[in-house]
Amino acid sequence: MTPADVIRVRSKAGSGTLRQMDAALAAAKQEVQRLEALTRAPPRPTDAAGAMLASEIRARLASLKDGQRRAALSAALADGDDAVLGAVLNGPPMLSGLGSSEEMEMLRERWRRERHGADVDRIERIGRAVEDTNRAGTLVISFTSRLSSSEVVEKAEASQRAVVEAIRS
Known part of the structure; x- marks a missing residue:
């Protein structure tokens, strides 16, 4: 596997993480709506x-x-x-x-x-978790975009070519 392949795999792993985060956020939003309706x-x-x-x-x-x-x-x-x-x-x-x-x-x-004190506390905890998840998602996006940027891929491929050339010489 080339360095570029490794970077592409990491990028795909990041997108899978983001899909999981999006699903968790959707479930959290539904739970908050359910609890708010119950406690209105x-x-x-x-x-x-x-x-x-x-x-x-x-x-x-x-x-x-x-x-x-x-x-x-x-x-x-x-x-x-x-x-x-x-x-x-x-x-x-x-x-x-x-x-x-x-x-x-x-x-x-x-x-x-x-x-409904326990439900109100749960709504607040879910809200804090959503904020944390959004922050984490921003970090994942930033991290994976840096990993999969064309500049990083080009450097990895150039490094691989230099290693291959050094081995041949």
């Missing part, structure tokens, strides 16, 4: 009575003053009352009297961490 909010009501109750909860919360609403939502979170939290998190912020989508997202994050 309590399940929506599946019957008319549940939907009506959620509507009444939102209306009642909307009628409260800000401090009272925050206290009611904190109590629902502490008590594990997913009927109240689901009514809020599954509807637009204004229907519950929340001032902004940021306030809604803060409540959602508190609920997620309280009810």
Whole structure:
């Protein structure tokens, strides 16, 4: 095997590594999407009575003053009352009297961490692993492109020719 052949083999090995990394990244992205959907909010009501109750909860919360609403939502979170939290998190912020989508997202994050702490931690770990994998992929691409560059191949072939000439002489 010539030095150029060795370099070509290394380049192919790098592309196989990149394919494996791409597959791992795709699987990680799917897992994060699955976990985010699972931890977005309590399940929506599946019957008319549940939907009506959620509507009444939102209306009642909307009628409260800000401090009272925050206290009611904190109590629902502490008590594990997913009927109240689901009514809020599954509807637009204004229907519950929340001032902004940021306030809604803060409540959602508190609920997620309280009810699905392990899943939220897993999402964060996967996110860090994806960042690390992307950095590693950049390094693999850089490394293999240097190995398989025409300049490196030409130098390897010239070196091989010089060795062959030296042996013949």
